Amino acid sequence: MLSSWRNMTTQERQAAKTGYLALSPWMIGFVIFYAFPILATVYFSMTQWTLVDPPVWVGLDNYARMFTRDPLFVSSLKATTLFVALSLPLKLVLGLMLALLLNLKVPGMNFFRTVFFIPAVISGVAVSLMWIWFLNPDTGVVNTLLHYIGVQGPYWFWDRDWALPSVAIMSIWKVGGAAIIYLAGLQNIPAHLYEAAEIDGAGKWRRFWRITLPLLTPTLFFQLIIELIDAFKIFTEAFVITKGGPLKATYFFLYYFYEEAFRNFNMGYASALALFLLAVIMGCTVFVYRTSDRWVYYEN
């Protein structure tokens, strides 16, 4: 690279200098907000540290505790995995179905697009508060409607078995966010492909499987990664609605991390937890990425 620098003309060097200058805020930010925290977390994860006293080196003890004798680690990981397994596929499939509907060439569709996207822009806290009230076992809308058809509604967030599915339902309410991204993908599919397929006598169903779905796989891939990362980071809902309960049913991983770090001030152990979640997210992303050449279709 240095030799290429020597071979550059004065003008090219000038341009390169301007380029580096333009990038400098990001490079400084990268060091402060990415490189430093990640390296520091690796170090802190091998210490015992309460913020007040200086960190004490303990080697891999935190990891040993995490993997061998921490029931909360296991249960929070279980709850988070269950949440991801419940909400992610539903969100991906329902998001696609909604996007297909919103993509129909019918006048006034913009209105519906606006409506379905609203839940995706409201904050986790406001949504949580709204849903506490919406799913109120006694006077909430859902149980009232269930009562009218003669069904005794569950206790939702206040029931050990229903709390986690309730949080998943709430996250699926935000499916419009996924639908909008799909919609952008759908609108990038060239119309002449459908015309050609129609001339060849391909029916709607066949056109969906042979054109829409393959050409949408890059969008699907993007969504899968984004939603996966997002689902693992579930926190606010548990913090506001259930406080991790009942009986730790919604004690998600990031909530455990938060309590260890900022309630109990076990910064060393919390760092190990944070790093573990980063590894899981990275691992899943790499896995999805690795398998992507088998199912993601690229035009070029």
Next chain:
Amino acid sequence: MKTDARHFGIQRQLRRSAAQKRARRVIGHALVYALMTALALLFMLPIFWMASTSLKLPREIFAWPPEWIPSTPQWGNYAEAFGKYPLARYMLNSAILVVANVIGGLISVPIIAYGFARFDFPFKHVLFLLMLSTMMVPGHIKLIPMFWLYQKLELIGTYWPLILPAYFGNPFFVFLMTQFIRTIPRELDDAARIDGAGAWGILYRIIIPLCRPALTVVVVFTFVWVWNDFLEPIIFLRDWDSYPISVGLAFFQGRYSVEWHLFMGATLVSIIPILVVYFFAQKHLIGGLASIGIKG
């Protein structure tokens, strides 16, 4: 004669099938509307219920069977909510954070993206990939080290931890803006250069004015994210007075859990700024996002 008759028959058939097609389309549209309306009503039900509750009398909120629309809407509930909770204060705090973050994004993002989009230099590709990969790093990993650092700098309890990162270019926005600038013809840069504009003159006179859709995405997304952010404020802020609306709301709930009529009013008020921004910007938003072109 024979061909004429056949011709006529085909025409009639065509006309009939056109009418059939039109009828089928009308029925199709009606079905689509019916389905979409039903779905939309279902989706809006939680928001409707919140609005309805916010206008009820205290004794009505736990009444059975519940009233869908209160017989006499209690608009005074909103005044009471504003009087009882420091809602205005919290929303002002959120607004300050939003403005500070938006300014940071508008300053830093175009400069960095301009560097990636318009200049060639060693390691550019590697740096771009590095930036993209930071988009995958979840924010929670930063919390402990940054808390430690901000504590050393005595910034815990101030807004700096919630504002500073915006001034160093959010990678998602830089990516979006870089892609956008690449679509602007380089001939425009060259023309300005001939007129004597330097590299920064081109950025401010040519590039930024043409980037309005991408800048809209930056503004709106920053607004939504900062307004909704919860985890960072609860960690980096200390005083009740400095809380943004998201944290404020969550803490009311713990304190006044029975006043659901006031509480739903407060929640509704808290989402109104988001809805307003969203309604004004949604057209640009979908266009600006589509320009990322999620491809390989």
